[in-house]
Amino acid sequence: MPNQAPPRGLFITVEGGEGVGKSTNIEYLRRYLVEHGVDLVVSREPGGTAMAEDIRQVLISSRTEPVAAMTELLLIFAARAQHIETVIEPALARGQWVLCDRFTDATYAYQAGGRGMDPELIRHLEQLVQGDLRPDITLLLDATVAVGMERARDRGALDRFEQEQLEFFERVRSTYLQLARESSGRYRIIDANQDLAQVQQQLHGVCEELLDCWGVRQ
Numbered sequence: 001m002p003n004q005a006p007p008r009g010l011f012i013t014v015e016g017g018e019g020v021g022k023s024t025n026i027e028y029l030r031r032y033l034v035e036h037g038v039d040l041v042v043s044r045e046p047g048g049t050a051m052a053e054d055i056r057q058v059l060i061s062s063r064t065e066p067v068a069a070m071t072e073l074l075l076i077f078a079a080r081a082q083h084i085e086t087v088i089e090p091a092l093a094r095g096q097w098v099l100c101d102r103f104t105d106a107t108y109a110y111q112a113g114g115r116g117m118d119p120e121l122i123r124h125l126e127q128l129v130q131g132d133l134r135p136d137i138t139l140l141l142d143a144t145v146a147v148g149m150e151r152a153r154d155r156g157a158l159d160r161f162e163q164e165q166l167e168f169f170e171r172v173r174s175t176y177l178q179l180a181r182e183s184s185g186r187y188r189i190i191d192a193n194q195d196l197a198q199v200q201q202q203l204h205g206v207c208e209e210l211l212d213c214w215g216v217r218q
């Protein structure tokens, strides 16, 4: 009898502005899903492979030379191409779930919303680099810019993106909220202003929904 391919894994992304709690809550999600038997790959963007992590360092390092918005955008998609081809696609094809800290919605929020680049340009690159690959579900951790930046500052030195003006982060936040409205079927908005226990209570509900969805796929 021919081997049957495993059902394709679920592609989950976590988005939000600086300091809203993505890393902290990805660890909560990872633990919950693994404890419930999910074969999971956790990754992040920019990054997720040795080469893409090198590109991440180039992107986030503070520097005196001004960085052209186009250079930034192309580096982000170069890292993404490497990440998709060597990590994300193979994992999904093996039936593993992929939980990724940021993906292309971050490019719409930061490069289009924050920097003012034309979203059509991002759509072209998205199609070129990703083909049909899109997240199945996106969790948006939404907090006010004041709350997120206070948490980011308490954590330590700020990187090149974190040194932007408050208006930049307001545009990033409103772009994320607009994306969530436009793709409401894919998005789950989590109120990340709350304390950690309350945030994780909201995430618990999403995890149950994800496991139900998994049951349907099996």
Ligand SMILES: Nc1ncnc2c1ncn2[C@@H]1O[C@H](COP(=O)(O)OP(=O)(O)OP(=O)(O)O)[C@@H](O)[C@H]1O
Binding pocket: 016, 017, 018, 019, 020, 021, 022, 023, 024, 025, 151, 152, 154, 155, 192, 193, 194, 195, 196, 197, 199
């Ligand atoms: N709900 C919360 N209430 C209070 N503090 C929190 C909460 N969530 C996270 N933190 C703290 O805020 C800081 C930033 O959290 P974390 O690094 O998880 O955010 P992040 O979204 O990954 O940040 P960045 O995108 O800037 O890397 C950490 O010190 C974390 O312990």
Ligand SMILES: Cc1cn([C@H]2C[C@H](O)[C@@H](COP(=O)(O)O)O2)c(=O)[nH]c1=O
Binding pocket: 018, 019, 045, 046, 060, 076, 101, 102, 103, 104, 105, 106, 107, 108, 110, 111, 161, 162
């Ligand atoms: C994927 C992606 C990321 N960025 C920016 C946003 C953040 O400031 C940094 C990554 O650091 P973090 O620890 O995840 O906060 O990169 C971006 O501008 N565009 C993107 O597509």
